[in-house]
Amino acid sequence: MSEEIKRRHPFEVHCSSCGAPIVWFRTRAGKKMPVDASSVEPNDAEHQLDLSRHISHFSSCPKADKHRKSRGKP
Numbered sequence: 017m018s019e020e021i022k023r024r025h026p027f028e029v030h031c032s033s034c035g036a037p038i039v040w041f042r043t044r045a046g047k048k049m050p051v052d053a054s055s056v057e058p059n060d061a062e063h064q065l066d067l068s069r070h071i072s073h074f075s076s077c078p079k080a081d082k083h084r085k086s087r088g089k090p
Contacts, residue, residue, distance in 0.1 A: 033079035041065040
């Protein structure tokens, strides 16, 4: 029998680089930002990003550099 995985949030997915559970939120600027699922409550809505308690997955992912956009050198 397969074991059911318990999700913290209904929109929880896994990081394509490290496999950690994440939830996508929208910033005030309308951009998507991955947040560690461990910092999200089940009833948090995608537009309720709160950086005082939600942890950006860019800060905890060991492979975050893979997803950073390069900035042109001056």
